[in-house]
Every structure is written in structure tokens, then in C-alpha cells.
Amino acid sequence: MTSSTTGTPPASAEIALSEFFDGHPVPTFAIDTAHVVTHWNRACEHLLGHSKEAMIGTDNHWQAFYGHRRPLLADLIVAGLDNELDMHYQKKWWASTLIPGACEAEDFFPLIGASGLWLHFTAAPLRDALGNIVGAIETIRDVSKRKEAETALRLVNDNLEVVVERRTAQLADINEKLQADIVRRHLAEADLQRSNLELAALNEQLSRAQQQLVQSDKLASIGQLAAGVAHEINNPIGYIFSNFTTLQGYLDQLFAMFDAYEGAEAQIGATDVAAALRDLRKRIDLDFLREDIPSLMAESREGIVRVRHIVQDLKDFSRVDTDQKWVWANLHQGIDSTLNIVGNEIKYRATVVKEYGNIPDIECLPLQINQVVMNLVVNAAHAVGERHGRISVRTGCDGDDGVWIEIADNGSGIPADILSRIFDPFFTTKPVGKGTGLGLSLSYGIVQRHGGRIEVNTTPGEGTCFRVHLPVHQPRIVT
Ligand SMILES: Nc1ncnc2c1ncn2[C@@H]1O[C@H](COP(=O)(O)OP(=O)(O)OP(=O)(O)O)[C@@H](O)[C@H]1O
Ligand SMILES: [Mg+2]
Numbered sequence: 001m002t003s004s005t006t007g008t009p010p011a012s013a014e015i016a017l018s019e020f021f022d023g024h025p026v027p028t029f030a031i032d033t034a035h036v037v038t039h040w041n042r043a044c045e046h047l048l049g050h051s052k053e054a055m056i057g058t059d060n061h062w063q064a065f066y067g068h069r070r071p072l073l074a075d076l077i078v079a080g081l082d083n084e085l086d087m088h089y090q091k092k093w094w095a096s097t098l099i100p101g102a103c104e105a106e107d108f109f110p111l112i113g114a115s116g117l118w119l120h121f122t123a124a125p126l127r128d129a130l131g132n133i134v135g136a137i138e139t140i141r142d143v144s145k146r147k148e149a150e151t152a153l154r155l156v157n158d159n160l161e162v163v164v165e166r167r168t169a170q171l172a173d174i175n176e177k178l179q180a181d182i183v184r185r186h187l188a189e190a191d192l193q194r195s196n197l198e199l200a201a202l203n204e205q206l207s208r209a210q211q212q213l214v215q216s217d218k219l220a221s222i223g224q225l226a227a228g229v230a231h232e233i234n235n236p237i238g239y240i241f242s243n244f245t246t247l248q249g250y251l252d253q254l255f256a257m258f259d260a261y262e263g264a265e266a267q268i269g270a271t272d273v274a275a276a277l278r279d280l281r282k283r284i285d286l287d288f289l290r291e292d293i294p295s296l297m298a299e300s301r302e303g304i305v306r307v308r309h310i311v312q313d314l315k316d317f318s319r320v321d322t323d324q325k326w327v328w329a330n331l332h333q334g335i336d337s338t339l340n341i342v343g344n345e346i347k348y349r350a351t352v353v354k355e356y357g358n359i360p361d362i363e364c365l366p367l368q369i370n371q372v373v374m375n376l377v378v379n380a381a382h383a384v385g386e387r388h389g390r391i392s393v394r395t396g397c398d399g400d401d402g403v404w405i406e407i408a409d410n411g412s413g414i415p416a417d418i419l420s421r422i423f424d425p426f427f428t429t430k431p432v433g434k435g436t437g438l439g440l441s442l443s444y445g446i447v448q449r450h451g452g453r454i455e456v457n458t459t460p461g462e463g464t465c466f467r468v469h470l471p472v473h474q475p476r477i478v479t
Pocket of ligand 2 (some may be wrong): 375378439440
């Protein structure tokens with residue numbers, strides 16, 4: 001703006017203003033309403049490389065920024081074309097918050113300087129005293145450094161984001177692997193526990209098998225011995241027993257003869273013969289013999305019967321008699337009949353309580369199973385001692401392919417130090433003549449022959465429980 005256009009300010013003020021304008025460090029230029037440059041300060045020259053002389057008085061100010069003619073912010077303001085700001089500056093301009101009617105813009109200018117500059121513009125209208133727009137002023141700031149810093153920051157930010165993203169992805173990956181690892185570990189642990197349990201079960205089976213092997217080894221050698229002894233004793237006992245019956249008959253006849261002789265004694269005349277006979281009868285105490293011989297005979301007969309029983313047990317033990325047949329049998333019937341047979345022996349000692357489960361018929365040698373039941377029940381009755389005890393006979397199923405019989409008493413229990421020997425043949429704690437010690441070893445052999453097993457549970461002073469496990473089917477029939 002010159003004095004000729006405004007005509008009012010004094011020359012000194014104009015000079016002072018134009019000096020101020022020129023010396024101002026912010027690049028600034030001004031145009032009038034005809035878009036003619038009126039001011040172009042030194043900072044402007046310096047930044048944009050266009051001299052004041054080349055610009056003032058022309059409307060070529062666009063050349064400082066663009067390669068073709070186009071309006072600048074100041075041009076749009078003086079022309080009142082605010083609505084074209086969007087068209088020329090798109091989203092790169094905004095209204096100033098400080099000066100009403102002013103606007104700002106920011107853009108990159110590749111033609112300025114060696115490699116282009118980022119410039120920030122503020123353009124404001126110039127008004128006269130009446131408020132009419134008489135021109136526009138536009139300041140320019142080089143914001144390349146800030147832009148560079150911003151770009152660098154954005155780059156760093158972008159990089160950071162990429163790094164964070166990559167790290168997050170890596171972490172997620174590691175996490176996933178960790179989770180998979182944990183799952184694998186859990187599985188492996190479960191596997192380990194399972195195989196541990198299997199191992200423990202196997203161990204248990206093994207030690208049971210070993211015990212059975214030791215037991216059956218013992219039984220096998222004892223069995224051979226028993227078979228030999230039974231065979232050797234069987235015949236002599238047989239004829240002793242039959243001779244004994246004959247002898248009994250002969251003795252009866254002899255005593256009858258004695259009676260006849262005694263009756264005839266009075267008829268003997270010769271007194272010395274009668275005296276000798278009287279003397280002899282006195283000496284041999286015939287009356288005592290008459291009483292004692294029958295009781296001696298009865299005792300001996302009982303002894304022979306006992307020996308025959310023992311021989312029979314030994315024969316059973318060594319399986320000399322193999323004429324029994326494998327049949328499907330109902331265990332409850334066998335147990336009932338066995339309890340009837342031993343009923344007399346146990347009824348004064350204990351009450352028998354039956355708790356039968358629902359069990360299937362099994363393939364077995366019923367007489368032998370009965371013998372097992374009998375041995376266990378008689379042992380239980382002996383264990384309760386003098387007081388009246390209680391014997392429980394229970395049955396149940398071992399899954400689908402087995403059954404069990406349990407004989408439990410509330411008797412003396414078995415002391416730990418003899419527990420390992422109770423199945424040994426001839427092991428007994430009963431007084432001589434009361435027990436042979438064959439009951440349990442016989443039972444053991446029978447159960448083993450059936451492919452089953454016997455378990456004992458005992459608490460000294462409280463009682464004992466024998467549990468016999470038997471399979472339903474016999475895989476192979478051993479005779
Ligand atoms: N239910 C039980 N309670 C306590 N001890 C028992 C029981 N069953 C067996 N025993 C012990 O085991 C030992 C061996 O028993 P086993 O049946 O083999 O022989 P036994 O009964 O002594 O003689 P027997 O040949 O007449 O049966 C017994 O002497 C006894 O000490
Ligand atoms: Mg016994």
C-alpha cells in the first residue's frame with residue numbers, strides 16, 4: 001500500500017512502517033485489491049529467492065511458489081473468494097483462531113530451495129478505517145525442520161509400532177508355544193501317572209504271582225511226598241482196618257468161649273485143676289480184661305479212622321483221586337450243604353450269618369470247593385474259642401468273570417509272625433491230635449487249581465476274613 005492509494009499516513013510514519021516491514025525477520029508480503037504486490041520484505045527475498053524489485057508492482061508473487069499462475073491465500077482473501085479455499089488448498093488450510101477473517105495453510109513446495117521447503121502461511125485482510133478490505137498481508141514461515149522432526153518422529157513411531165507389533169506377535173507366538181508346552185507337559189504328566197499306576201499294579205501282580213509260585217513250589221514238593229506217603233500207608237491201613245473188624249469178631253467169639261468155660265468150671269471135679277484155673281483167672285484179672293479190651297479196641301479203631309482220614313487228606317492234597325468232574329455249579333447250594341454238615345461242630349461255638357450276593361453258576365469241582373468252605377468255616381469256628389462268636393459267609397461278583405466267597409469271623413485273628421506260614425502244609429497252632437495243619441494248604445491247592453486265589457485280612461484280637469476269588473469260566477480244564 002502506498003500513500004497514493006491511502007493518501008493519509010505522513011511520510012515519516014510510512015517510511016518507519018516500510019522499514020519495520022522490511023526489517024521484520026518473518027518473511028512477509030502484501031498485495032492490494034488488484035492483486036499487485038505492494039510489499040515484499042527482505043526476509044521474503046531471502047527465503048524465496050525473489051527480489052523485492054522483481055515483485056513489487058506486479059502480480060507475479062505466485063512465481064515464488066508455483067510453476068503456474070494460481071491464486072495464493074492473500075489473493076483469495078482480497079477477492080472475497082473464501083469459498084474457493086477448499087478448491088485451491090484442499091485440506092491444507094484452516095481458519096485462524098487468532099485473527100477474524102484470516103486463514104492459515106501449510107504445504108510442501110518442491111521448487112523452493114535446493115530440495116523444496118515446507119512452508120506455513122498466515123494471510124489476513126488489510127482494511128481501511130471503514131472496514132473495507134484494501135489488501136491482504138501474508139506471512140511465511142519455513143517449517144521444514146519441524147516437518148522433518150515430525151516425519152522423523154512419525155517414522156520412529158511407525159517403527160516403534162512395527163517393533164511393538166512384531167514383538168506382540170512374537171510374544172503371542174511364544175505364549176502359544178508355552179500353552180502348547182504346558183498342555184504337552186500336563187499330558188505327559190498324566191501319562192506318567194498312568195504308567196506309574198500301571199507299574200504299581202503290575203508290581204502288585206508280580207509279587208502276588210511270586211508268592212503263589214513259592215507257595216505252589218512248596219505244595220508241589222510236599223504233594224509228591226504226600227502222594228508217596230499216602231500210597232505207602234494206604235494199603236497197610238486198609239488191611240489193618242479190615243483185620244480190626246475181623247479181630248473184633250474173633251474177640252467176641254473168644255469171650256463167648258470164656259463165658260462157656262467159666263460156666264463149666266463148677267463141673268470140674270479135680271480140685272487142683274479148679275484151683276489152678278481160679279488162680280490163673282485171678283492173676284490175669286479176666287474181669288478187667290473183659291472190660292478193658294473192648295475200650296482198647298474202640299480207641300484203636302478211632303485212631304485207625306483218624307489215620308485213614310489223614311491219608312485221605314494227603315491223597316486229596318496230592319490229587320491222587322482225580323475222578324471228580326468239572327461242572328457248572330451253584331456255589332450257594334454247595335455252601336449250604338457244607339454248613340449243614342459242619343453245623344454240629346460249630347453250632348455251640350458261633351452263629352453263622354449268610355449274606356449271599358447275586359452270583360452266577362461257575363465251572364468248578366463242587367466237592368473240592370465245598371471242602372475249601374468247610375476248612376475255612378471250621379477254622380473260623382476254632383478261632384472264636386470258648387465264647388460264642390459270629391461267622392459271616394458272604395458271596396459276591398468280581399466283575400463279569402469272577403465270583404468271591406468270604407468267610408469272616410470275630411475270633412482271635414492271626415498274629416503277624418505266623419501269617420506267612422498258615423498255608424504251609426502241616427503248619428498248625430492247634431494241640432497235637434487236634435489239627436493236621438493241612439486244611440489251608442489243601443484249600444490253597446484247590447483254589448489254585450481253579451485258577452483262583454485266596455486273600456486273608458486279619459486283625460489280631462478282632463478277627464479274620466478269608467476271601468476266595470474264583471473265575472466263572474475255566475480256560476483249560478486241569479485234571
Ligand atoms: N480263621 C482263623 N483265625 C485264626 N487263625 C486261623 C484261622 N484259620 C487258620 N488259622 C491258623 O492257621 C493254622 C493253619 O490252619 P489249617 O486249617 O491249615 O490247619 P489247622 O486248622 O490247624 O488244622 P486242620 O488240618 O485240622 O485244618 C491254624 O492252626 C491257625 O493257627
Ligand atoms: Mg483247619
